[in-house]
Amino acid sequence: MSELFHVGISGARGRMGRAVSQALDAREDVMVSVRFDWGETPDLSLCDVVIDFSTAEASVALAETCAERGGPALVIGSTGFSPEQEAALQAAAEKVAIVRSGNFSLGVNILIGLVEHAALRLDARDWDIEITEAHHRKKIDAPSGTALMLGEAAAAGRGHDLEELRSAPYDGISDERKTGTIGFSSIRAGGIVGEHTVLFASDDEVLTLSHSAIDRSLFAKGAVAAAAWVRTRRPGLYDMQDVLGFRQA
Numbered sequence: 001m002s003e004l005f006h007v008g009i010s011g012a013r014g015r016m017g018r019a020v021s022q023a024l025d026a027r028e029d030v031m032v033s034v035r036f037d038w039g040e041t042p043d044l045s046l047c048d049v050v051i052d053f054s055t056a057e058a059s060v061a062l063a064e065t066c067a068e069r070g071g072p073a074l075v076i077g078s079t080g081f082s083p084e085q086e087a088a089l090q091a092a093a094e095k096v097a098i099v100r101s102g103n104f105s106l107g108v109n110i111l112i113g114l115v116e117h118a119a120l121r122l123d124a125r126d127w128d129i130e131i132t133e134a135h136h137r138k139k140i141d142a143p144s145g146t147a148l149m150l151g152e153a154a155a156a157g158r159g160h161d162l163e164e165l166r167s168a169p170y171d172g173i174s175d176e177r178k179t180g181t182i183g184f185s186s187i188r189a190g191g192i193v194g195e196h197t198v199l200f201a202s203d204d205e206v207l208t209l210s211h212s213a214i215d216r217s218l219f220a221k222g223a224v225a226a227a228a229w230v231r232t233r234r235p236g237l238y239d240m241q242d243v244l245g246f247r248q249a
Ligand SMILES: NC(=O)C1=CN([C@@H]2O[C@H](COP(=O)(O)OP(=O)(O)OC[C@H]3O[C@@H](n4cnc5c(N)ncnc54)[C@H](OP(=O)(O)O)[C@@H]3O)[C@@H](O)[C@H]2O)C=CC1
Pocket: 010, 011, 012, 013, 014, 015, 016, 017, 036, 037, 038, 039, 053, 054, 055, 056, 058, 076, 077, 078, 079, 080, 101, 102, 103, 104, 105, 141, 145, 216, 219
């Protein structure tokens, strides 16, 4: 049996925190040493790794604390980071190992590769890209973290950063859409767990790639796998592509 390790859960009373707790219960090699939410000060010395699904602001504060004290390692699932907050995570990762992903599912991480490949093959002079995502009414950030990762993969396929190709949100009267740009559309309704569709559209045909999350335990299991992987890593900012071995050094 593998060596026992100690995990903290940040955002423990939230939807994902509770799912992570259940996923950890199913493992014999893990002990949950700390659970915390907003306003609570955890004893981080009790953890080898913290799994964090809270808010962007809380995740940055936690990463900075872990960087200052040289650990524990982190798995960050929160979404909705500003560019400044992304830079702060990057800086913290110089001192502590962090896996950060907007989606811990295997299917989405395979979809990322498919989208990059399709964007490379489908000429930007003919093919627009539109990413649609649907989530439950309680989700506060849009586009979702997953949609942004898919947008980054599409842009990378075309040799650009997302911000260079991103089309403006649609609302009221606007200019015509520039061919080959990447747009985002969001739905917030009911209890939808997570739906993502990447649509490639030319004047003649439409190619659709999509992923549906059936239960959020899916994300929790992926985050626990990331925790087992990251606890022995050197400082750095990693993602699920690293954990799954999809990105070789
Ligand atoms: N990467 C992925 O695969 C997935 C990512 N997510 C993302 O994870 C995040 C959480 O989602 P979800 O669980 O649905 O949200 P919830 O609102 O259900 O849970 C968030 C939790 O974080 C807690 N929290 C707030 N501030 C802090 C803090 N400073 N320190 C510790 N905990 C804090 C909240 O506590 P309190 O209620 O006391 O404020 C709450 O318990 C979102 O950003 C979401 O987009 C969600 C699913 C999958």
